[in-house]
Amino acid sequence: MINKERNMIKKLLIFCSILFTFHFMVFAQTENVKPLTIGEIRTIKSKVLNEDRILNIYLPQSFDKTKSYPIIYLLDGSINEDFIHVTGLVQFFNQMYSMPETIVVGVANIDRKRDFTFHTDLKDLQKDYPTTGHSDQFIGFLEKELKPYIESQFKSTDTYIFGQSLGGLLATEILLKKPELFNNYFIISPSLWWDDESLLKQAPQLLAKSKDIRKFVYVSVGKGEHPVMVKDAENLYDLLKKSNKKNWTVEYKMMETDNHATILHRSLYEGLVKLFPYQEPKI
Known part of the structure; x- marks a missing residue:
């Protein structure tokens, strides 16, 4: 026992x-x-929009608050939208190409149909997009609140806006109506069909009023997209070229193997290559 x-x-x-x-x-x-940290999540209280907006902010690995950086404003910048893969692309270009270290400000969406479209009287669009028609307020938010806030927090050398689809429509509207807001415009698959292509129809008059100050504009569309999308993107490019802005660099890229769903990442890559060519790594 x-x-x-x-x-x-x-x-x-x-x-x-x-x-x-x-x-x-x-x-x-x-x-x-x-924790794996690549930046910050901030909330800005917008009086223009009368709501709080979440900002996902990517900071370079060697970020120094005393230094100045280019800043990309990314539409559709939620964590579950385009923020992560776009910041990965930017980090890759910092490493392998001549792109300087860059800050990315992803603007998370609440209602992109409301924010990225201007007013339309077309009944079918009003029915399909019941909250539509408030891009003027969102542009006011970018101009009067978001950009001043970001520039009070980070020193900036250059500004970019990235927008696809309805975001591309908004980026085009800003380029034509408030071109001074950004130095570089990446307009991917813009939904210029909106309101019976009224923005394209206004483009010549709007461009005539724009100052001929340094600007880089990159327009692209996928060959597999709706024919109207392809036609409108090509028309936008033609109108920009015909505006004869000597200090504007305007590029166009037809993405041969892409459709509306697949185009963004590869197209941004192609656009960034035009600005920042490959450089041999330092040994």
Whole structure:
């Protein structure tokens, strides 16, 4: 009986020792877990929009608040939209191409149909997009609140706007109506069909009023997109070229293997290559 008790105690001690060792190993592994941080999430209170807006901000790995950086304003900039893959693309260009370290400000969406479209009297669009028609307010938010806030937090050398689809429509509207807001425009698959192509129809008159100040404009569309999308993107490019702005660099890219769903990442890559060619890595 005594031997049985001794064996049981011995087994219990061995079990406790194993359990303690396991817990120690788990604790030690947990101690090695740290958050992976690539930037910040901030909330800005907008009086123009009468709501809070979330900003996802990518900061370069060697970010120094005393230095100045180019800043990309990314429409559709939610975590579950385009923020992560676009920041990855920017980081890749920082490493392998001549692109300087750059800050990305992803503007998270609340209602992109409301924010990225201007007013229309077309009944079918009003029915399909019941909240539509408030891009003027969103542009006011960018101009009067977001950009001043970001520039009060980070020193800027150059500004970009990236927009696709309805975001491309908004980027085009800003280029034509408020061109001074950004230096570089990446307009991908713009929904210029909106309001019976009224923005395209106004483009010549709007461009005539624009100052001939340095600007880079990149327009692209996928060959697999709706024919109207392709035609409108080509027309936008033609109108920009015909405006004869000597200090505007205007580029156009037909993405041969892409459609509306797949175009953004590859197209941004092609556009950035035009600005920042490949450079041999330093040894």
